[in-house]
Amino acid sequence: MVQAPSTEPTGGRAADARPAPGVAPSAAASAVPATAPTAPAPAADHVISTTGLTKRFRGGQLAVDGLDLTVPRGSVFGFLGPNGSGKTTTIRMLMGLIAPTSGRATVLGESMPQSVGSVLPRVGALIEGPALYGFLSGRDNLARYDAADPTADPRTRDQRVREALDRVGLTAAAGKKARAYSLGMKQRLGLAAALLQPRELLVLDEPTNGLDPQGMREIRSLVREVAAEGTTVFLSSHLLDEIEQVCTHAAVMSRGRLVVQGTVAELAARAQGRLVVRTDDTAAAAGVLAAHGLAGVVASEGRVDAEAGHGAEDTLPKLCAALVEAGVRVRGFGVERGTLEDAFVAMTGEGFDVAG
Numbered sequence: 001m002v003q004a005p006s007t008e009p010t011g012g013r014a015a016d017a018r019p020a021p022g023v024a025p026s027a028a029a030s031a032v033p034a035t036a037p038t039a040p041a042p043a044a045d046h047v048i049s050t051t052g053l054t055k056r057f058r059g060g061q062l063a064v065d066g067l068d069l070t071v072p073r074g075s076v077f078g079f080l081g082p083n084g085s086g087k088t089t090t091i092r093m094l095m096g097l098i099a100p101t102s103g104r105a106t107v108l109g110e111s112m113p114q115s116v117g118s119v120l121p122r123v124g125a126l127i128e129g130p131a132l133y134g135f136l137s138g139r140d141n142l143a144r145y146d147a148a149d150p151t152a153d154p155r156t157r158d159q160r161v162r163e164a165l166d167r168v169g170l171t172a173a174a175g176k177k178a179r180a181y182s183l184g185m186k187q188r189l190g191l192a193a194a195l196l197q198p199r200e201l202l203v204l205d206e207p208t209n210g211l212d213p214q215g216m217r218e219i220r221s222l223v224r225e226v227a228a229e230g231t232t233v234f235l236s237s238h239l240l241d242e243i244e245q246v247c248t249h250a251a252v253m254s255r256g257r258l259v260v261q262g263t264v265a266e267l268a269a270r271a272q273g274r275l276v277v278r279t280d281d282t283a284a285a286a287g288v289l290a291a292h293g294l295a296g297v298v299a300s301e302g303r304v305d306a307e308a309g310h311g312a313e314d315t316l317p318k319l320c321a322a323l324v325e326a327g328v329r330v331r332g333f334g335v336e337r338g339t340l341e342d343a344f345v346a347m348t349g350e351g352f353d354v355a356g
């Protein structure tokens, strides 16, 4: 089931507000004009695929610009970008909650938004925080979500709710009113709602946003568990280290456009490491590195570093020998691995400014 995002990002988090109820597949289907799918099915190993997907809002804002995205089955796919880069708008198009201006999207092999009614029952989603009734217990909130799913058998509801609560570690707090839940508990309850039924795809929009480190760890470990059971997870985040920790694949967005996509290892490999020489003879060391053609040589207190460049591993012994030969007293020498953040900066020429 897809939970309805509120139009205001904060609205979905307010447990006491009367929320928009979760969008039952049939309700979502009726919101979008149905037309016969004409696009060919994508390769079976892609759970999400978009071509030229574009969304321009009425005010003229181009939120998503010609997106070509491919999410392999079985991946934990990180959808990464600073605030305002178009992640939520993309997810809302993928879930059939808004129609694209142009381009096409397929989810689980079917065109969206046309096939929203048959696709959404196979997808669990948590978008902009769960919509909860604060005056109901966690258990009763889940029962309401389950009841909104026309495919869910009411006779086995209690068991599904019990199992979902257990899986997210909320059994002990099941009887507590949702308004008394911490933000992390609310997120976990939202995940439980998304996991009431076995799903082929789990879509999570910034699931750790606003959580403390413990809450973040809990959500990440749940994501890993779900993925280990074979569910593909599509996860948006503006946290680079989160993507590095949890995801197998990632796509990077900037200003509505896709910068790059691939495995996390491939993306991180694009980030050139820095060669670091620890020494008190910084001027001499900087001279040796520059003489060997290294770019970006920077000397600071007790340390000189430079762009390692590709193939750095092969030139390290030569450089080390040259430093020693020049009388540089080397205390430490090596390449510090580049991070995804370095890769982002290298690819976009921009800092990864989460404020957008």
Ligand SMILES: Nc1ncnc2c1ncn2[C@@H]1O[C@H](COP(=O)(O)OP(=O)(O)OP(=O)(O)O)[C@@H](O)[C@H]1O
Residues within 6 Å of the ligand: 057, 058, 059, 061, 062, 063, 081, 082, 083, 084, 085, 086, 087, 088, 089, 090, 206, 238
């Ligand atoms: N309903 C809307 N009407 C007009 N502009 C919108 C609407 N929704 C989003 N935008 C704009 O589209 C751009 C992309 O927003 P979007 O929410 O998709 O980004 P995001 O990457 O998910 O960022 P965040 O992490 O802050 O949610 C932003 O400039 C935003 O202001």
